[in-house]
Amino acid sequence: MKTRAAVAFEAKKPLEIVEVDLEGPRAGEVLVEIKATGICHTDAYTLDGLDSEGLFPSILGHEGAGVVLEVGAGVTSVKPGDHVIPLYTPECRQCKSCLSRKTNLCTSIRATQGKGLMPDGSSRFSYKGQTIHHYMGCSTFANHTVLPEIALAKIRTDAPFDKACYIGCGVTTGVGAVVNTAKVEPGANAIVFGLGGIGLNVIQGLKMVGADKIVGVDINDGKEEWGRKFGMTHFVNPTKVEGDLVAHLVGITDGGADYTFDCTGNVNVMRTALEACHRGWGESIIIGVAEAGKEIATRPFQLVTGRVWKGSAFGGARGRTDVPKIVDWYMDGKIAIDPMITHTLPLERINEAFDLMHAGESIRSVVVF
Ligand code: NAD
Ligand code: AHE
Numbered sequence: 540m541k542t543r544a545a546v547a548f549e550a551k552k553p554l555e556i557v558e559v560d561l562e563g564p565r566a567g568e569v570l571v572e573i574k575a576t577g578i579c580h581t582d583a584y585t586l587d588g589l590d591s592e593g594l595f596p597s598i599l600g601h602e603g604a605g606v607v608l609e610v611g612a613g614v615t616s617v618k619p620g621d622h623v624i625p626l627y628t629p630e631c632r633q634c635k636s637c638l639s640r641k642t643n644l645c646t647s648i649r650a651t652q653g654k655g656l657m658p659d660g661s662s663r664f665s666y667k668g669q670t671i672h673h674y675m676g677c678s679t680f681a682n683h684t685v686l687p688e689i690a691l692a693k694i695r696t697d698a699p700f701d702k703a704c705y706i707g708c709g710v711t712t713g714v715g716a717v718v719n720t721a722k723v724e725p726g727a728n729a730i731v732f733g734l735g736g737i738g739l740n741v742i743q744g745l746k747m748v749g750a751d752k753i754v755g756v757d758i759n760d761g762k763e764e765w766g767r768k769f770g771m772t773h774f775v776n777p778t779k780v781e782g783d784l785v786a787h788l789v790g791i792t793d794g795g796a797d798y799t800f801d802c803t804g805n806v807n808v809m810r811t812a813l814e815a816c817h818r819g820w821g822e823s824i825i826i827g828v829a830e831a832g833k834e835i836a837t838r839p840f841q842l843v844t845g846r847v848w849k850g851s852a853f854g855g856a857r858g859r860t861d862v863p864k865i866v867d868w869y870m871d872g873k874i875a876i877d878p879m880i881t882h883t884l885p886l887e888r889i890n891e892a893f894d895l896m897h898a899g900e901s902i903r904s905v906v907v908f
């Protein structure tokens with residue numbers, strides 16, 4: 540079939556809206572009509588050529604929601620008409636990682652996913668005879684896409700696509716980092732670095748679990764109002780702090796934070812986030828994705844004295860199990876999504892969403908098909 544897609548033909552170039560060819564689902568695969576997709580900073584990072592796994596040409600996008608149109612042989616867990624959220628972290632429930640119960644990082648199809656291919660090693664997308672790569676196993680910047688069955692969370696049919704799509708990455712990543720990765724307890728003090736589409740979801744997660752001080756840190760003063768809307772109690776703009784930022788944050792949190800979260804992808808910020816943790820027990824969760832070639836550093840003494848560095852991918856969520864529950868939290872009013880979606884655009888204007896993100900003018904932009 541033909542479908543409309545925003546194709547990343549080259550790094551650092553605007554996406555081009557074209558009609559691509561899409562092959563139907565093979566065994567274990569599902570054809571999904573994407574109804575809406577968010578634009579996450581990770582899409583921008585890959586488009587900007589900063590991703591060591593970045594491939595071109597490709598169809599980016601990994602924060603979608605849509606409807607199942609057709610299933611391949613052997614597919615049993617979804618059927619045509621089901622509403623689904625694509626999962627860049629699938630859940631096969633059979634691999635060593637899934638069975639360990641220690642991680643959400645299902646490994647069954649990670650190798651081909653990282654090569655921009657379906658699990659059988661081929662792509663379903665092409666344009667004028669040239670192969671187009673899949674992205675993060677999702678490619679939600681296309682009106683139709685094909686995914687493995689294990690990479691689909693079936694969700695309730697009354698959840699609006701243009702809001703539920705955000706649960707495909709940003710909401711689950713932020714709230715999940717608090718609930719699943721850090722397991723923040725009521726009364727804890729926390730610092731969140733980077734108050735964008737992810738950081739604000741960390742803040743609402745912290746508020747939900749009953750954190751005490753929730754300190755937000757951002758170089759953009761415009762983010763203070765946003766943070767306060769979702770539960771932030773203190774705001775710090777590092778460019779306006781005189782003297783040492785770590786000392787300043789340790790002062791606000793009475794000796795250091797119980798939990799800190801990096802939602803910037805900047806390795807210098809990651810160091811600050813670790814060092815602003817409380818001696819003896821503070822945990823720093825890295826969510827931000829750093830540019831290819833960047834490394835983190837600190838004095839080992841920071842770890843010897845009890846601070847802990849952890850990472851979180853997709854908020855530690857097991858997608859097929861947890862995503863439908865997060866959709867329920869949204870539908871029951873336990874978490875907010877609508878106010879964070881600052882811009883809703885047609886596919887033809889998708890490049891504006893990247894401009895708005897880079898200018899710090901949006902929280903989340905959503906493209907509706
Ligand atoms: P965003 O652009 O919406 O927000 C980033 C925020 O960080 C902005 O408010 C910006 O002003 C702020 N910022 C930038 N530099 C800063 C600095 N030096 N100090 C303090 N604040 C600073 O991006 P997003 O969509 O929220 O994504 C945030 C990061 O999380 C990205 O690196 C993204 O790739 C990553 N991410 C990771 C996962 C995961 O599973 N680990 C999932 C989604 C996104
Ligand atoms: N491809 C990059 C790594 C990118 C990365 O860390 N992605 C996160 C999700 S970001 C969503 O917005 C993730 O889930 N990582 C786990 C995984 O298996 O990719 C690189 O550095 O090569």
Ligand code: ZN
Nearest residue numbers: 579581708709
């Ligand atoms: Zn994302």
